[in-house]
Amino acid sequence: MADDRTLPPVLRRMWGREPASRRGPRPRLDLAAITDAAIEIADAEGLAGVSMASVAGQVGVAATALYRYVGSKDELLIAMTDAVVPDPPEPDGLPWRDYLALWCRAQRDAVLEHTWLLSVDRLAPPLGPRRLLWLDRALASLDGTGLHDGEKVNVATALAGYALTDAAIVHGVGGGDAHTETAAISGAADYGDMLAELLDPATYPALSAAMRSGAMQGAEGWVDDGDFVFGLDLLLDGVEALVERRRRTAQAGVDDSLTVPEDPKTM
Known part of the structure; x- marks a missing residue:
């Protein structure tokens, strides 16, 4: 099995494998909130409207605050293209x-x-x-x-x-x-x-x-x-x-x- 430490940080967060910090106040943001905001912008304005600055504005923080959760727009896209997908249909005995x-x-x-x-x-x-x-x-x-x-x-x-x-x-x-x-x-x-x-x-x-x-x-x-x-x-x-x-x-x-x-x- 691959060592979690070899995975990109955004994937560790998507899979819930990032160790929880026990110090300091609880963060007001998480990856899901950031991703939801980015998807909302993309749905309204297209992918061109999505930037670290526009997403930060949507969630009400400085753009630098996002980098704790996503290291780049490319990482944000990885999270977006996964989060936007609905649950698959269940087989329910279908051929x-x-x-x-x-x-x-x-x-x-x-x-x-x-x-x-x-x-x-x-x-x-x-x-x-x-x-x-x-x-x-x-x-x-x-x-x-x-x-x-x-x-x-x-x-x-x-x-x-x-x-x-x-x-x-x-x-x-x-x-x-x-x-x-x-x-x-x-x-x-x-x-x-x-x-x-x-x-x-x-x-x-x-x-x-x-x-x-x-x-x-x-x-x-x-x-x-x-x-x-x-x-x-x-x-x-x-x-x-x-x-x-x-x-x-x-x-x-x-x-x-x-x-x-x-x-x-x-x-």
Whole structure:
């Protein structure tokens, strides 16, 4: 087991592993209060509005007082991206496919509720207690499928990546932020019309033909759910095929397992 002393201070605080001080008055702040204030600012103003100074103003202290709890804005982001995540749905006896569909949708919806998450430059692999709870529940749902642990992590990573990507598309096609290049796009149909004007059929023959045929006219599912379900079903069909392949290879006594991924990106 890793020595707690090797963990970054912010992670020790997030996991409640920082030794409690027995001297002096009880601090008026804690990491949770600071993180909640930062999330409130991010929800209202976007990630650009979050700074050590703005968070300090929100909680009514000098900016220097925050450094006792978070050493930098990067550390604050680590705490924010964990604290903003709701509890994962519980399996409650659901079949693995039904549960993972619910799990993936809940991740997508959480990002759409706090779209500043899309502005985080690098969403690190999960290290906080809440995001790791999501990973735990996904792995637990796959118990009994015959998948190896590395394959289970790969499944969770693929679904989490899909949830994040779909949230980015919905946010962008739905209008996004007014100052972005997507401001002129109010839906999938507008996006298709724009591409039809931009694309040179000689360079993009297949894509140009699809856009000119009106393929995006019926793709409002980017906003109302249809395309999300389509893509999710494709992924889960692949997982189901893998589960069946593992069942057959187990019966044949063959091990063709995958390796554990190095960089899971689950919420």
